[in-house]
Amino acid sequence: MLSSRLNFPLEQAGKLRQALTHRSFSATHNERLEFLGDSVLNLCISGWLMQRLPDASEGELSRTRANLVCEASLHRIALELALPSLLLLGEGERKTGGAQRASILADAVEALIGVVYLEQGFEAVQRLVLRLFGTVDLSATAKAKAKDPKTSLQEWLQGKKMALPLYHLDEVRGVEHQQEFIVSCSIPALQLQAQGIGTSRKTAERMAAAAVLDLLMKKGKKA
Template identity: 35%
Template sequence: MTEEIVFMELQDRLKICFKNKELFMVALTHSSYANGRKNIKFNERLEFLGDSVLQLTISEYLFSNYGNKSEGELTKRRALIVCENSLHEIAKRWGIGKYIKMSKGEELTGGRERVSILADCVEAIIAAIYIDSGFENAKKFIIENFKDTIEKAIKNKIVLDYKTKLQEIMQQNGEININYSLIKFEGPPHRRKFYTQVSVDDKILGNGMGYSKKESEQNAAQEALKGLEEKDE
């Protein structure tokens, strides 16, 4: 996929218009891509700036719209909104994993799905918008793309640890044995996929895949929680 195609597709997907194409491409460049290449800029500095722009925007929005909440409550909600898991969910919604420039080695070890890489890229894109078109446009972009995340945070529906949350819900009426079973794994050692199933009393609640056992268990618990939510609706 050429840079021009990436540039056009992502602008359309994110509903943004960049004046500086090079800046946008830097936001999509992981540090691994620069290894062994001369004069290649990557997105770590943009991540630093994007984090500050995001924090300020969310802080201002919460302060202005939730006057009934204390400083402690606002701090807690902001932490949920700007955490790595929330940024990762937004990155998946955008589908930016396939557009990130990274080394072949990073890609082969699951880099395009790695939570930290995707979350950092979201911050870098925010910084690029801020530099390219100013704070007001960056702020508008953030609020539009984070509105669902903000609503979930206010309702305390953002989960950082799906296994713990599932255990809390399932054990509300007493001790219940929750089992996580590794069903299979596949792929070469450097890119192994693990498949896990979570069950209670032999009843399967969810399945999950990940590039580590821990990740596959978290994803299985997340699917189980979604199933429980749909059952309650």
């Protein structure tokens, strides 16, 4: 159950329900909780990075935090928590694939963090955030990626005297004011390709570049 994975008492099921409620479903939706959760999450991650990266500069800390607290990482966490099957969406949003939309899922994760903060306090929500983000690689490679995924990938390829990556807009989903862009990033010479999803083409390209960097790390290449 979600409550057990979050270590959240069952008697607060009403609050959990609100955190998973999109505005298309009910007037009692999760946007205020998401607003709070976003701030709490940034504070938790800031404190964690101060401990984990004692020699990092303010700029490095800011970039690493931005890389962690982003739509892509929150979307991954939402999938790990199986949130798509738990979201409460209006009929129209459900029919257009809202349960799989990265932005909606990321907002739900932040709303859940907001609920835990309100009901159990900062220490409890800090433990939750560390469980959700604790396995993230903060090696020198990961910090380099935090500088900016597109720039880091380009610099890595140039250092190897290889052609720059190719970006392709694969799909645009959703209505005009709530669009979601899907972009692929490929390195033909290495036969590598990955997709990124974002609320703008630029963000999707960054997410795709980050995904390719992840593939390079897994292959044991130092980006």
